[in-house]
Amino acid sequence: METLRERKKQRTREALLRAALELFTTQGYEHTTVDEIAEAVDVSQRTFFRYFAGKEDVAFAVQEMTEARFVEAVRARPPHEAPLEALRQAVLEGWDGIRETVESAVPVELYLRMYRTIESTPALLAAHLRRSAATEETIARLLAGREGVDVDADPRPRLAVAVFGAVIRVTERQWCTGDDFSLEAIRQLTASHLDLVDSALIGNWRSNQDR
Amino acid sequence: METLRERKKQRTREALLRAALELFTTQGYEHTTVDEIAEAVDVSQRTFFRYFAGKEDVAFAVQEMTEARFVEAVRARPPHEAPLEALRQAVLEGWDGIRETVESAVPVELYLRMYRTIESTPALLAAHLRRSAATEETIARLLAGREGVDVDADPRPRLAVAVFGAVIRVTERQWCTGDDFSLEAIRQLTASHLDLVDSALIGNWRSNQDR
DNA sequence: GAGGCTAGTGACAGCCTCTGACAATTGACA
DNA sequence: TGTCAATTGTCAGAGGCTGTCACTAGCCTC
Numbered sequence: 001m002e003t004l005r006e007r008k009k010q011r012t013r014e015a016l017l018r019a020a021l022e023l024f025t026t027q028g029y030e031h032t033t034v035d036e037i038a039e040a041v042d043v044s045q046r047t048f049f050r051y052f053a054g055k056e057d058v059a060f061a062v063q064e065m066t067e068a069r070f071v072e073a074v075r076a077r078p079p080h081e082a083p084l085e086a087l088r089q090a091v092l093e094g095w096d097g098i099r100e101t102v103e104s105a106v107p108v109e110l111y112l113r114m115y116r117t118i119e120s121t122p123a124l125l126a127a128h129l130r131r132s133a134a135t136e137e138t139i140a141r142l143l144a145g146r147e148g149v150d151v152d153a154d155p156r157p158r159l160a161v162a163v164f165g166a167v168i169r170v171t172e173r174q175w176c177t178g179d180d181f182s183l184e185a186i187r188q189l190t191a192s193h194l195d196l197v198d199s200a201l202i203g204n205w206r207s208n209q210d211r
Numbered sequence: 212m213e214t215l216r217e218r219k220k221q222r223t224r225e226a227l228l229r230a231a232l233e234l235f236t237t238q239g240y241e242h243t244t245v246d247e248i249a250e251a252v253d254v255s256q257r258t259f260f261r262y263f264a265g266k267e268d269v270a271f272a273v274q275e276m277t278e279a280r281f282v283e284a285v286r287a288r289p290p291h292e293a294p295l296e297a298l299r300q301a302v303l304e305g306w307d308g309i310r311e312t313v314e315s316a317v318p319v320e321l322y323l324r325m326y327r328t329i330e331s332t333p334a335l336l337a338a339h340l341r342r343s344a345a346t347e348e349t350i351a352r353l354l355a356g357r358e359g360v361d362v363d364a365d366p367r368p369r370l371a372v373a374v375f376g377a378v379i380r381v382t383e384r385q386w387c388t389g390d391d392f393s394l395e396a397i398r399q400l401t402a403s404h405l406d407l408v409d410s411a412l413i414g415n416w417r418s419n420q421d422r
Numbered sequence: 423g424a425g426g427c428t429a430g431t432g433a434c435a436g437c438c439t440c441t442g443a444c445a446a447t448t449g450a451c452a
Numbered sequence: 453t454g455t456c457a458a459t460t461g462t463c464a465g466a467g468g469c470t471g472t473c474a475c476t477a478g479c480c481t482c
Contacts, residue, residue, distance in 0.1 A: 008448095033437090084414050130337035156407060160414065162377035197374065215477095215478065216430080255432050
C-alpha cells in the first residue's frame with residue numbers, strides 16, 4: 001500500500017467494512033440495505049460490489065481473518081502433539097491474540113458485537129456454519145497430513161475435527177445467548193466445554209451433577 | 212382433505228414440490244428460477260409463494276418430514292437407554308423406514324438425489340446446516356428432559372447432541388461424495404462412523420491402521 | 423338451485439440483491 | 453504535461469420475494 005491509489009482503495013474498503021458492521025450490529029443485518037452502506041461511505045452501490053462479493057461477504061470479512069489465524073496456529077503446533085490437543089491450544093491461542101488479529105481492521109468490541117449478530121441472524125448463522133464446515137475440511141486435511149494418514153480413506157481425521165468443531169459451536173452459542181460478553185468469558189467457556197466432552201459422551205448425566 | 216378445494220390445493224402443492232425437486236436435481240438449484248417451477252405446473256409465480264415461503268423452502272420440504280420422524284423416533288426410545296445409544300438407534304430406524312416416510316410426497320429416488328444436490332449447493336448446504344442446528348437444539352432439550360437435567364445449566368446434553376450431529380454430517384458428506392448412492396450404503400456408513408468416534412478422539416491414528 | 427361468502431388465483435407494481443456494459447474520472451508514470 | 457491504466461458512476465436488467473386488488477370457482481345457506 002504505497003501509492004496514493006492503493007491507500008485510497010484501502011481506506012474505501014475499510015470504511016465500507018466499518019460502516020457495514022456498524023449498521024448490521026445496530027439496526028440488524030436484514031434491515032440494512034447495500035445502498036445504505038454505500039451511502040454511508042458516499043460511494044455508489046456498484047462500488048460496494050467491487051470491494052465485496054455481496055452483503056454476506058462483508059459481514060464475514062473479519063471472521064475470515066480470525067479463521068485464517070486459527071488455521072495457521074494449528075499448522076504451527078508441535079508435530080508430536082495429539083491432534084485434539086493441538087486444536088485446543090490453537091483456539092485458545094486464537095482468543096488470546098484476538099486483539100492483534102482483529103484491531104487492524106475494526107475495534108475488537110465491534111467484532112464481538114458482530115459475532116453475536118451473526119449468531120442471531122438466521123441467514124448469517126447459516127453462512128457461518130457453512131464457512132465453519134469449509135474450515136473443518138482444511139483442518140482435517142492438515143491433521144491427516146501431520147499424522148500420516150489418508151484423509152479420504154480414513155474417516156477419523158474428519159470425525160475428530162467435526163467433533164471439535166461441534167464443541168466450538170456449542171460454546172459460541174452459549175456465549176452469545178449468555179450475559180457475559182467479555183473475551184475472558186468465551187475463552188473460559190471454550191476450555192471448560194472441551195473438558196466436558198468425555199463426560200458428556202458417557203451419557204450418565206444424573207450421577208455426577210457437579211456442574 | 213375432504214372438499215374438492217382441499218384436494219386441489221394438495222395436488223397443486225405436490226405438483227410444485229415434485230417439479231421443483233426434479234428441476235433442482237437435473238439442472239441445478241441456482242439455475243432454476245421460481246418462474247420456471249411455476250410454469251412447469253402452470254400456475255403463476257405468485258401462487259408458488261403462497262405454497263412455499265421461498266425457493267429454499269421447497270428444497271427442504273421432504274427433509275422436514277424425515278427430520279420430524281427422527282425427532283419422534285428419539286422420543287419413542289426406551290427411557291433407560293443411554294442418550295447416544297438412543298440417538299444411534301433413532302437414525303438407523305430412520306434410514307430403515309425412509310421409504311414409508313418419504314414416498315407419500317415424492318419417490319425415494321428423487322429424495323436421495325435431492326439430498327446430494329443439497330450437499331453440493333453452497334446455499335442449500337448452509338441452510339441444511341442451520342436446520343440441523345435447530346433440530347439438534349430440539350433433541351438436546353428432549354434428552355435433557357429425559358435424563359432430568361437442566362439444559363441451560365448443564366452443557367452436556369447440547370455437547371453430546373452436537374457431537375452426534377457432527378458424526379452424522381461427516382457421514383452425509385462422505386456418502387454424497389462417494390460413488391455408492393444406495394440406501395444401504397448410507398446406513399452402513401452411519402453405523403460405522405458412530406463406532407469410530409471413540410477411536411477418532413484418541414488421536415493416535417498411526418498405530419492401528421486397520422481401516 | 424339461486425345467491426352470497428370466502429378461499430385461491432392471476433396480474434401488476436415495487437423493493438432489494440447482484441451483474442454486465444460503457445463512459446467518465448482520477449492517479450501513475452514517462 | 454500528456455498518455456495509459458485503474459477506479460468509479462451510471463444505466464439497464466435479471467431474479468427472489470411481497471403487497472395489493474380484482475376475479476373466479478368452490479362451498480354453504482335458504
